[in-house]
Every structure is written in C-alpha cells, then in structure tokens.
Amino acid sequence: SSNIAISGINRWQMRKGNTFDGIPEQVFDTPLIADPSFSLHSPLVVRNWPSGKEGYTQWSDIMLFNPNSDEIRVKFSVFHEKEGKNGVPLKEFTKTIPAHGWLNTYGMDEWKNLEANYPTSEIKAAVSITGPINKPFVGMSRWKLIQGKDSHTNPTISTIDTPLLSLENKLFYPLALRNWPSGSAGLTQWTDLILYNPNNEAVSVSIDIRENNRTSSSPQSDRPIIIAIRPHGYYGTYGTGWLAIPRAEPESGQTNANVSINVAGIYGIVGIARWRLVTGDTATGHLQSLSDTPLMGESKVNEVAFPLIARGIPTGMNGNNLWNDTAIYNPSDTPNTVLFQLYSSRESNNFKNGSVLRIFKQTIAPHDYLNTYGLGQWHALPTNNADPVFSQSSLVIQSESPVYSIERMRYLSVPPPNNCQKKPLGDADCNDEIKPTDYEEWGEEFGLTTKETIADFDNNGKINLDDFEIWRSNL
Incomplete structure (x- = not known):
C-alpha cells in the first residue's frame, strides 16, 4: 500500500540450477493487481490440451490470495467450452483460504480430477470464482507448456501468468495481428480472442475491427462481427478468419488492427488476447512462442x-x-x-x-x-x-x-531498426528527415544544458548555435 498511486510488476524467471544467479531460460512480467474483487473469472482453463507444438501440451492452474484479516470461503464454478456443451456446468467446489493466505489448484484433487470433456482426455473450460461480498481477493491463472501429457511428472517448458478478470461491458485491444511479420525469418505473428460470459443470461457481443495506421482508403471490417454467447459460455476466434481484412499486394493476407468489443445491455464479460508466433504464413503453423494478455475495460x-x-x-x-x-x-x-x-x-x-x-x-x-x-x-x-x-x-x-x-x-x-540515424545531422524529431520542424525543436531548447534534450546534435550536453549550424548545413 502507498499514500500515493504507484505502479509495479512481478518478474518471474525460470533459471538453471537452484540459485538466483543461474542462467535464465525464460523471463515473464505480470502487472501487480491494484483492485481486489469479490468475483473473478478466467476465460480459458486447459488440461492436457494440444499446443500446436508436437509433443507438448497446455495446462492451467489458478492461484488466489486472501488479503483480509479473516479467512474466506470461495466457490469455483467450472463450465464446459466444448461444442454442444458450451456453458454447461463441469464442476463446482468450495475452498477455504486462511487470513492473508493463498490457494493453488496445482495438486488439488478437485482440479486434478476435472472430468475430461474431449475423447482423448483433454479439458478446455472456463472458471468463475466467487467469495464473500465484503472480503475481496485477488488471483491469477498460470498457463504452462508441458513436454508430454502430465504436468506433475513432465518438465515445464514455458509459463505465463495472467491476472484473473472482472466483468466489463466494453473491451478493447490495440494490437491484433494476422500473418504479420515478426522480424525473424519464416515466423509470423497471429492474435486470437477468447471471450467468456459468466452471466446466467446469454449476451449479444459486437466486435469492431479497425486497421491501425490507416489512411482514408485503408480497408477495415465492413461491419461488426455479431455473436451470441450462451450463459456461462465461451467464444474463441481461432480458425474463424476473423481478422481477414482484404489488402493489396504485397500485404495481402496480413492484418494489423485494433479491436473494440461491446456487450449489449447491462451485462459484462471477460476476455484475453492470445498472441502466437508460428512457422510459415498460416495460423496452423508450428508454435514457437505464446502469450496471453487481458482485454482492457473502458x-x-x-x-x-x-x-x-x-x-x-x-x-x-x-x-x-x-x-x-x-x-x-x-x-x-x-x-x-x-x-x-x-x-x-x-x-x-x-x-x-x-x-x-x-x-x-x-x-x-x-x-x-x-x-x-x-x-x-x-x-x-x-x-x-x-x-x-x-x-x-x-x-x-x-x-x-x-x-x-x-x-x-x-x-x-x-x-x-533505428530510424534516428540522422540525429547528428539535425534530425531532432527522428523522422529520418532534416526539416523546419527540427529548427522549431532547436528553438524551444536553445540555451538548455541538460542531457534530456532532443536538439543536441553534437551530443555535448548544450543546445547552442553550433547545433543550429549543424541543422542549417544539412537542410
């Protein structure tokens, strides 16, 4: 706690050996949670789920923390995400968390023994967790990529922590990618949405897609994608071609867009954006990397x-x-x-x-x-x-x-890539051009002697006539 607002992250690291200075294998940052809640949700729970990487499976666990001075009882309500059973209850159980204590579903019998809802023992579900209305709590979902088909006996290859979510009537995401170059040869970036309706009523959801950095002639979705999500049901965009906005060559089949999601009426939902790095130029390419990010409320x-x-x-x-x-x-x-x-x-x-x-x-x-x-x-x-x-x-x-x-x-x-290579020539605003706007930046900073300036073209810590001459001679 603090008397003024602060921000922070939790850095998780996987290192070789059993000391803090072992060689790092993976690093992941998760934002600290500012506001405890009485009800939290995760749109995706997976157990033994295929990953797109041969020989590896996906697994989820839930971790909760009770910041109160009294113990609390929380109820887990798990719902199917299988077609034909979407939104049907899968399991319900209650657990007690001591004062200032925590709970981890890893190793918990109720969690380990969730009924498989696919023929080859896979589980895909959503979960809602509710507690007392006067004692809020916090939590996160831990996703793991496991070598093999048992998270308790096989090695963990990758881990991602995502905060559990509260209901929102409007959701946004600034960077949704389809077949987008990654900077690594042969690898492309793909984004999908995973939405969950924790309500007892069905909801109508509108998904608007707008291309980023567009011009007046840039393409965008002709109309919103309108979907209905069943009570306690799930919706995922994987395999739907939801980001397929027509574009001319050489960018045909590529999309870089922002997404706005609106829920009709008074109801709220939760959702995450799943980013994947895959081989080739199709969504079904072999998985190389993955991360989940909560969609943002209004x-x-x-x-x-x-x-x-x-x-x-x-x-x-x-x-x-x-x-x-x-x-x-x-x-x-x-x-x-x-x-x-x-x-x-x-x-x-x-x-x-x-x-x-x-x-x-x-x-x-x-x-x-x-x-x-x-x-x-x-x-x-x-x-x-x-x-x-x-x-x-x-x-x-x-x-x-x-x-x-x-x-x-x-x-x-x-x-x-660095497009500020012309800074020593007078490019104050780093747009790769020497223009009158750079002179304006120099004029605003003239006489300053700090290191935080942008018009110090000779990098001597002073904004003076020497910098003006550099700009003028290269204009």
Whole structure:
C-alpha cells in the first residue's frame, strides 16, 4: 500500500540450477493487481490440451490470495467450452483460504480430477470464482507448456501468468495481428480472442475491427462481427478468419488492427488476447512462442505508468537482450495528444535514479494507434548504463483523453531498426528527415544544458548555435 498511486510488476524467471544467479531460460512480467474483487473469472482453463507444438501440451492452474484479516470461503464454478456443451456446468467446489493466505489448484484433487470433456482426455473450460461480498481477493491463472501429457511428472517448458478478470461491458485491444511479420525469418505473428460470459443470461457481443495506421482508403471490417454467447459460455476466434481484412499486394493476407468489443445491455464479460508466433504464413503453423494478455475495460483515466522500459538490457539468454515497446490505442472521435515522460531507473554519470531521461509528444489520430516500435524518439533514448551500454527507465503516459495501452517485451539478438540515424545531422524529431520542424525543436531548447534534450546534435550536453549550424548545413 502507498499514500500515493504507484505502479509495479512481478518478474518471474525460470533459471538453471537452484540459485538466483543461474542462467535464465525464460523471463515473464505480470502487472501487480491494484483492485481486489469479490468475483473473478478466467476465460480459458486447459488440461492436457494440444499446443500446436508436437509433443507438448497446455495446462492451467489458478492461484488466489486472501488479503483480509479473516479467512474466506470461495466457490469455483467450472463450465464446459466444448461444442454442444458450451456453458454447461463441469464442476463446482468450495475452498477455504486462511487470513492473508493463498490457494493453488496445482495438486488439488478437485482440479486434478476435472472430468475430461474431449475423447482423448483433454479439458478446455472456463472458471468463475466467487467469495464473500465484503472480503475481496485477488488471483491469477498460470498457463504452462508441458513436454508430454502430465504436468506433475513432465518438465515445464514455458509459463505465463495472467491476472484473473472482472466483468466489463466494453473491451478493447490495440494490437491484433494476422500473418504479420515478426522480424525473424519464416515466423509470423497471429492474435486470437477468447471471450467468456459468466452471466446466467446469454449476451449479444459486437466486435469492431479497425486497421491501425490507416489512411482514408485503408480497408477495415465492413461491419461488426455479431455473436451470441450462451450463459456461462465461451467464444474463441481461432480458425474463424476473423481478422481477414482484404489488402493489396504485397500485404495481402496480413492484418494489423485494433479491436473494440461491446456487450449489449447491462451485462459484462471477460476476455484475453492470445498472441502466437508460428512457422510459415498460416495460423496452423508450428508454435514457437505464446502469450496471453487481458482485454482492457473502458478507460476512465488520462494517465498510465509502466515501471520498466528496457532498451538493450542483457538477459543472459543465448546473447539475447531485452527490448520494450508500447502500443497505444486512441478510442476517441478526435485526435489525442500523448505525452511520453521517461525517467531514468539507473545511476550513471549523466543521470540519477528518477531524473528525466526524455520527454516528447505524439498525436494519435481518431480510432487509431501508435506503436513505439517505429518511433525515432523512442529509439534515440539516451543510454544510462556505461558497461554494458543500454537504457533502462520508467514511463508515464499522459493523454488529453483516455487511451488503452499495452507493453510488449521482446528478446533480440540484434537491435531493432533505428530510424534516428540522422540525429547528428539535425534530425531532432527522428523522422529520418532534416526539416523546419527540427529548427522549431532547436528553438524551444536553445540555451538548455541538460542531457534530456532532443536538439543536441553534437551530443555535448548544450543546445547552442553550433547545433543550429549543424541543422542549417544539412537542410
């Protein structure tokens, strides 16, 4: 707890051996949970479920924490997701969690002995967990990729933790991909939605898809996808071609879009976006990597924060370094100016922990998104660690109206493309061009002597006439 708002993550690591400094095999960050709830849900529970990677299966467990000073009793209601039984109760049981105690379904008889709802002993289901109305709790779903068909005796290859979810009438996601290039030869990115209706009534759901960074002639879905989800039922987009927006060559068959989901009436649902990296250019390619991200409810805030932005931080994993990007969606009917404020989280000769690393603005068109992956100011963040050289910071995003944003974490053996190569020639805004707008940036910063500036073309810590001459001579 804190007397002012903070943000934080939990970093899970799988390392070789039994010491904290063993060689890392996998790293995954999960946001800390701000608001306990009286009722939590997961749209996807899998046991012995095929993964798309030969010889490997998917498994889920639930972990709950009771932050109250009294014990609580929670009820698990598990529902089929099999066609023909979608929404039919699979199992119900009650458990007690001590004061400030936790519960893990791993090894729990009621969880281990869920009735298989597919012929070859697979289980796919959804779960709702309810507790006392005056004692909220928190929880997460742990997904695991297992070598073989028994999560208790076979090795875990990969793990993802996703917070359990509360009901929302509107859901959003800024980055849905179909057959999208990954930067790795022969591998493509695919996104699917998994929705769950925990209500006792059926709901009508509208899914709107808009292409990101579109022009006036860009394609978008002709009409929303309208679906009905049964009481306690499930809907998944895998295999439906839901992101198939017609595009001209050479991008035929590729989609990069944002998604808005509206539930008719007063009811709420929950959902996740499942991202997959597969071989080839079809959704059924062999699985290489996977992650689940909660869909976002309607935003009512104009400020979000991320505690870790990494640009080239070593991981110890086969020479790969850690890189973060942020994707932001503007749901407004008007342009939305977004202020990026990055603060150093390292101590160096030029920066202190908490000092400004860089501040810049970007404007996002109505119902469009911004991805820092191609943003010059993002690539040109100052380094604040000398050996090895990298940049590590925290980020606060302030916007004129509410936005939705996700942070993407990638492990790369080579740095991502950098379009700020012309900075020493006078390219202040890092758009790969020397233009009058760069002069305007220089004019606003003239006389400053800080390291957080963007018009210090000779990189000497001062904004003066020398920088103007650099810009003028290359205009």
